Amino acid sequence: MSSDVHELLRVSNVTVRRVLSRELRKAMGLYYLLWGTYPIAIAALYTISYEFSVIESVLSLRVFSLPMMFIIMMAIAMIYAFLSRRFFSMAYRVSRSPIIVNRRGRYWLRWVITSIIMVTTIAVYPILVGLGNVYNAYIEYIPAVVYATLVAFTNATFFKSGFIRARYYDYLANASFIILFPLSLIYYFGYYILSLIWIYAGARSLLEVISGG
């Protein structure tokens, strides 16, 4: 191929990288912000169900019965997952692109870090029980840790292309998710801390896009 074609391909790759690095970071920021509001949405749902419990008992309605609450929570989660779909489909397509030359290949390090966080979170459980916490639903705790770890690995899709760099707030958001999501089954306030951390990560990501960092 002639040098003209090489130059054309070089310029096109630079252009793609410039546009996609910002769009991926923007998508990541919106994703953090979106899921950061999930615990707030669920808390609002519980508050509504509490406020309306008196009216319900007067009218003999069972709108906020436990199964119905579960269905509403799942419906909200489905809406959030649907809204996240676009971000992940873009990240996935980019990560499989043949135009990426310099892939960042330090996946083993991510595996090691994530595994350490996961094992530590699991190891914390007997300590919590030993400290007098009566919570003994091991059957819920372990799947929650595994689920949170899977989410963290799925989030890594955004970084596979190497178009965006993982910042401290990305590590903070994902590590806190692995630790706090299972712990929130025992201590509910964990959900709100998680919410704050994810909203912070989202805001920082969007600021990065605005500042062109």
Added chain:
Amino acid sequence: MVDEVDELIRMLKDEALSSGVRLGILIALYYIDGYVTFADLQRDLDIPKSSLHQHLSMLQENGLVEFKRGITPLGVRTVVKITNKGKGIVSRYLELVRALR
């Protein structure tokens, strides 16, 4: 292999794709698969408005992108989106690049 190289060179000789910036914009729009505002593109590429407008007009004349005023969460903005024809061309381009690697 030779056929693929020939086809790639033929494709890149097309007036619409003969510029690296236009090819890059088209590939980026293919991956985004949605609207991107003109202002965002200009900020990403750091080129004058007139140059970007010229590139996008060329792509639009060849039916590769849609380029119009649209409603966005930030208000009415000029937005750009890849067309089905554009997607087909980028898809073929990426197949050729994959085959050559």
